Amino acid sequence: MRVHQLLARFEAGDAVSNMAMDIHDALTARGVESRIFAHSLDSFGLTRGMHESAYGSFAKTGEDLLIYHYSVWCDNLALFESSKNRRIVIYHNITPAKFFEPYDPQIAEICRLGREALPRFTGANLGLGVSEYNRRELVRAGFSETNTGVLPIHPPVERFDSVEPDGQLERKLSDGRANILFVGRIVPNKKIEDLVRLFLYYHRCVNARSRLILAGGPLYPYILRLQRMVDDLGLTGRVLFMGKVSEPQLVALYRAADVYVSMSEHEGFCVPLTEAFHFGVPVMAYTAAAVPETMGRAGILFDEKDYPILGEMMDRVLREPAVREETVAAQRERLANFSRERFEERLFRHLGVFLT
Amino acid sequence: MIGLNGRQVNENLLSVRVDRRKAHALLDPAVEAGLAFDLEGLVVDPDNLTESNLLFRLWSIFANLGASLEPPLAYDKDLTKEHLTPLRNILRRLARRVITSSGEGYLQQQEYLNALYVRGIAAAEKLIEPGPGLAAGPRKLPDQICFRPLEAWEPELIRAMAALGGRSVLVFTVPCVEMMEAFERVNRPFLAVGNRDLEVSLCQERFLHARLEDPLEFLRRAPAGAALTEYGMVLLGAPEFLRPVELSEAIHLAAAGMRPKAVLAVKVEKAGQEGAQETGFGPEESEPGFQRPYYPDFVARLMIEAGLEIVVEGPPMALGRVPAPKEPEAPAADEQVAGAGASEASEPAGKAEAAAGYQEIFEPEPGTERASSGAEAEPEASPEPEEEF
Numbered sequence: 001m002r003v004h005q006l007l008a009r010f011e012a013g014d015a016v017s018n019m020a021m022d023i024h025d026a027l028t029a030r031g032v033e034s035r036i037f038a039h040s041l042d043s044f045g046l047t048r049g050m051h052e053s054a055y056g057s058f059a060k061t062g063e064d065l066l067i068y069h070y071s072v073w074c075d076n077l078a079l080f081e082s083s084k085n086r087r088i089v090i091y092h093n094i095t096p097a098k099f100f101e102p103y104d105p106q107i108a109e110i111c112r113l114g115r116e117a118l119p120r121f122t123g124a125n126l127g128l129g130v131s132e133y134n135r136r137e138l139v140r141a142g143f144s145e146t147n148t149g150v151l152p153i154h155p156p157v158e159r160f161d162s163v164e165p166d167g168q169l170e171r172k173l174s175d176g177r178a179n180i181l182f183v184g185r186i187v188p189n190k191k192i193e194d195l196v197r198l199f200l201y202y203h204r205c206v207n208a209r210s211r212l213i214l215a216g217g218p219l220y221p222y223i224l225r226l227q228r229m230v231d232d233l234g235l236t237g238r239v240l241f242m243g244k245v246s247e248p249q250l251v252a253l254y255r256a257a258d259v260y261v262s263m264s265e266h267e268g269f270c271v272p273l274t275e276a277f278h279f280g281v282p283v284m285a286y287t288a289a290a291v292p293e294t295m296g297r298a299g300i301l302f303d304e305k306d307y308p309i310l311g312e313m314m315d316r317v318l319r320e321p322a323v324r325e326e327t328v329a330a331q332r333e334r335l336a337n338f339s340r341e342r343f344e345e346r347l348f349r350h351l352g353v354f355l356t
Numbered sequence: 357m358i359g360l361n362g363r364q365v366n367e368n369l370l371s372v373r374v375d376r377r378k379a380h381a382l383l384d385p386a387v388e389a390g391l392a393f394d395l396e397g398l399v400v401d402p403d404n405l406t407e408s409n410l411l412f413r414l415w416s417i418f419a420n421l422g423a424s425l426e427p428p429l430a431y432d433k434d435l436t437k438e439h440l441t442p443l444r445n446i447l448r449r450l451a452r453r454v455i456t457s458s459g460e461g462y463l464q465q466q467e468y469l470n471a472l473y474v475r476g477i478a479a480a481e482k483l484i485e486p487g488p489g490l491a492a493g494p495r496k497l498p499d500q501i502c503f504r505p506l507e508a509w510e511p512e513l514i515r516a517m518a519a520l521g522g523r524s525v526l527v528f529t530v531p532c533v534e535m536m537e538a539f540e541r542v543n544r545p546f547l548a549v550g551n552r553d554l555e556v557s558l559c560q561e562r563f564l565h566a567r568l569e570d571p572l573e574f575l576r577r578a579p580a581g582a583a584l585t586e587y588g589m590v591l592l593g594a595p596e597f598l599r600p601v602e603l604s605e606a607i608h609l610a611a612a613g614m615r616p617k618a619v620l621a622v623k624v625e626k627a628g629q630e631g632a633q634e635t636g637f638g639p640e641e642s643e644p645g646f647q648r649p650y651y652p653d654f655v656a657r658l659m660i661e662a663g664l665e666i667v668v669e670g671p672p673m674a675l676g677r678v679p680a681p682k683e684p685e686a687p688a689a690d691e692q693v694a695g696a697g698a699s700e701a702s703e704p705a706g707k708a709e710a711a712a713g714y715q716e717i718f719e720p721e722p723g724t725e726r727a728s729s730g731a732e733a734e735p736e737a738s739p740e741p742e743e744e745f
Contacts, residue, residue, distance in 0.1 A: 193395040229395055298361055
């Protein structure tokens with residue numbers, strides 16, 4: 001009995017790749033033979049995985065289990081479809097095309113293709129969503145209710161404990177200014193423009209001693225407009241576009257952050273929320289897609305983007321230690337729900353019938 | 357609905373705070389327009405770099421080359437000498453690439469790099485001291501370095517300033533939040549513009565109308581000082597963060613834009629001490645946050661140069677280093693009146709002692725009434741309703 005995982009990309013720091021690694025480690029620890037295959041691999045991926053072409057020799061045995069991580073349209077979907085092994089799809093969600101249409105029609109087309117291909121997975125033995133939100137999308141695509149389940153990601157936040165933060169960055173950010181943080185790709189579904197609007201109110205009306213930090217690789221046509229927006233609103237130098245950051249930088253950012261804010265309107269899980277939980281940073285997040293599930297009954301959730309009201313709420317979080325402590329305590333409790341132990345327990349509950 | 361740990365937050369309390377900010381003009385039409393900013397409809401020319409984009413690209417180049425210019429907070433204009441070398445190196449590399457691409461005929465690349473290089477130099481000039489090969493140009497005001505709030509003014513001075521000049525006040529460089537509160541107490545509308553975010557945030561915290569903005573830029577932007585005509589007084593509350601040339605420009609711009617009989621008040625150090633403002637302060641002046649003491653004689657000279665009249669109240673004082681002026685003419689009825697704010701003052705003087713040009717400026721003496729104000733300055737108790745803004 002062997003378990004194979006197939007991905008589009010296997011890369012360091014990628015949430016889907018991390019989940020594949022977690023599954024691999026859990027299986028290996030139980031003595032199950034496990035392999036990871038991907039369409040593209042970076043230097044990290046090459047040390048732990050193989051190119052998808054290597055899966056071909058296992059595809060026809062019919063005795064193994066194939067787990068396909070679906071997060072983006074990829075040609076290796078054909079490998080999944082033609083495989084004779086028992087098959088499980090883990091759906092990480094694909095951003096609806098409408099978010100990208102104004103900025104990048106090509107990416108919008110890839111998203112559209114990806115979402116349209118979802119019914120092609122209905123022949124799988126099991127469909128798992130990393131959130132209930134994703135599971136429901138599988139059902140809408142044609143999966144039966146009984147043939148689906150939820151397997152939340154185990155965010156590997158413990159790894160941060162052994163990372164030395166970038167001291168220079170942390171010192172620079174610890175200058176008494178309020179640091180409002182967002183971590184994630186700078187792409188349209190994250191609604192960075194709404195974050196800038198919220199910051200505009202906060203900075204101009206509530207607390208000039210503040211900055212907005214955006215850490216994540218950008219979609220260029222989108223960031224160009226955002227940067228123009230920032231300049232036009234007179235926020236140059238107060239909104240920091242950090243680009244993709246290293247782990248030491250990321251740790252420094254979380255340690256220096258006073259509040260984490262997400263205005264995102266589409267998330268399949270949203271790992272950075274749990275990272276903020278780990279670092280004790282109060283989180284404010286817009287209620288969209290899988291965000292409320294990840295947050296649980298912790299942190300600050302809002303269902304309306306009323307910037308002045310949110311700006312005042314953010315000020316409360318920043319200025320009132322009691323509010324902050326209460327928020328952070330609930331977030332820590334919530335984080336326990338995504339521990340490695342809970343992840344493995346859920347994993348083997350779903351895989352049990354296939355592993356026997 | 358806002359939920360905190362699953363419990364609904366009382367948004368009425370938050371709404372009250374929003375309304376207070378509206379009432380105090382902190383939430384102004386410009387902010388409301390910004391909240392409605394249309395990003396999708398924005399047309400951006402990818403070849404026309406915005407400042408943020410340029411800085412982002414430079415930051416990326418630094419990062420790719422391993423030049424540690426972290427964080428990109430260097431945008432905050434507080435680069436130190438340790439950052440200088442990598443920045444110069446990268447500009448040198450860019451220059452080399454421009455030359456190489458030019459020599460190889462890669463026109464498109466050449467144009468791109470050329471634009472990047474030129475804008476890079478412009479950004480570098482804003483960020484650091486001009487170095488070899490970089491032409492000296494105007495720099496932004498140093499700021500964001502002092503982490504302590506400025507010391508509160510003496511209560512007597514605050515009371516005196518609160519009673520000085522016409523009703524509405526433009527506070528140009530924010531001295532201390534207590535001064536703003538005093539304006540609020542006597543019901544004088546004001547706008548405080550400063551580039552030290554600490555003082556501005558303290559004002560915002562108390563719902564006082566303050567704006568974080570480069571004050572000189574604020575004045576420059578106003579066409580022919582038109583924005584100043586609505587103010588009965590312009591108060592340069594913290595000129596110590598301005599270089600002499602910037603202080604001079606600020607006084608000239610204010611003088612050009614103020615309405616007749618309006619008062620310009622500038623905070624100065626105690627009189628009778630030596631100052632060296634005319635020649636600068638040496639290399640330390642380039643340090644961001646460097647504070648320059650300005651003395652009455654120097655400020656008076658700038659005011660005279662700007663065509664303002666100094667009205668002296670209180671006992672006379674020898675100016676010492678300032679050259680004697682021409683014999684002043686009697687002020688016309690609609691002439692602008694300017695005064696230099698004293699470092700100490702008590703209640704506003706009821707009557708000007710003499711309109712004798714700038715030959716003498718009051719010297720602080722304990723217990724004496726001293727406040728510079730125009731002979732025709734409006735009294736505190738007679739606000740001008742038409743000046744509301």
